[in-house]
Amino acid sequence: QVQLQESGPGLVKPSQTLSLTCTVSGGSISSGSYYWSWIRQPAGKGLEWIGRIYTSGSTNYNPSLKSRVTISVDTSKNQFSLKLSSVTAADTAVYYCATYDLWGRGTLVTVSS
Amino acid sequence: DIQMTQSPSSLSASVGDRVTITCRASQGIRNDLGWYQQKPGKAPKRLIYAASSLQSGVPSRFSGSGSGTEFTLTISSLQPEDFATYYCLQHNSYPHTFGQGTKLEIK
Numbered sequence: 001q002v003q004l005q006e007s008g009p010g011l012v013k014p015s016q017t018l019s020l021t022c023t024v025s026g027g028s029i030s031s032g033s034y035y036w037s038w039i040r041q042p043a044g045k046g047l048e049w050i051g052r053i054y055t056s057g058s059t060n061y062n063p064s065l066k067s068r069v070t071i072s073v074d075t076s077k078n079q080f081s082l083k084l085s086s087v088t089a090a091d092t093a094v095y096y097c098a099t100y101d102l103w104g105r106g107t108l109v110t111v112s113s
Numbered sequence: 114d115i116q117m118t119q120s121p122s123s124l125s126a127s128v129g130d131r132v133t134i135t136c137r138a139s140q141g142i143r144n145d146l147g148w149y150q151q152k153p154g155k156a157p158k159r160l161i162y163a164a165s166s167l168q169s170g171v172p173s174r175f176s177g178s179g180s181g182t183e184f185t186l187t188i189s190s191l192q193p194e195d196f197a198t199y200y201c202l203q204h205n206s207y208p209h210t211f212g213q214g215t216k217l218e219i220k
Contacts, residue, residue: 103156
């Protein structure tokens with residue numbers, strides 16, 4: 001059974017780059033036709049779609065974040081990653097990796113000096 | 114961007130009640146819509162995909178309907194474990210967008 005697990009720093013300073021990794025276990029990230037997505041949720045608020053990457057490496061990003069977001073895949077490690085640059089307090093949220101039917105547990109990232 | 118307007122934003126109901134939540138899309142999205150349940154401190158869980166298909170393992174009291182711009186999630190007989198927040202997600206066009214959520218509370 002495929003499972004997803006987010007990892008990365010829980011605290012990032014303002015103006016720096018947030019970097020998270022999602023490790024896929026129980027299956028190959030390259031098999032099938034999956035889109036690998038990142039979604040975030042500020043405390044007490046709704047869900048925001050950040051973007052996604054296809055197994056081929058093609059990406060789609062939310063225009064509201066596009067200038068700051070990069071999603072990449074490392075098939076050798078069975079992982080995909082999120083980088084969000086120039087972060088502010090508004091980027092504080094729980095970040096989820098997902099395939100829409102499968103979700104990681106989420107990881108809280110706080111932006112603070 | 115396609116706006117997903119979800120209603121109501123909150124709802125009080127009792128165990129055994131029939132409940133309906135609606136999502137309206139600002140433009141047609143065919144049936145490219147999913148419904149999710151989220152409990153506090155947990156990741157969302159998909160209940161319905163392709164607007165009306167029940168996710169494997171999800172109780173049959175959950176059902177979805179609709180196509181185009183109007184969609185509904187119905188819970189036929191509320192159970193205690195159903196009190197949660199529900200979201201719709203459209204994946205017809207980018208950026209994919211969620212409804213703002215419906216918090217279902219015990220009356």
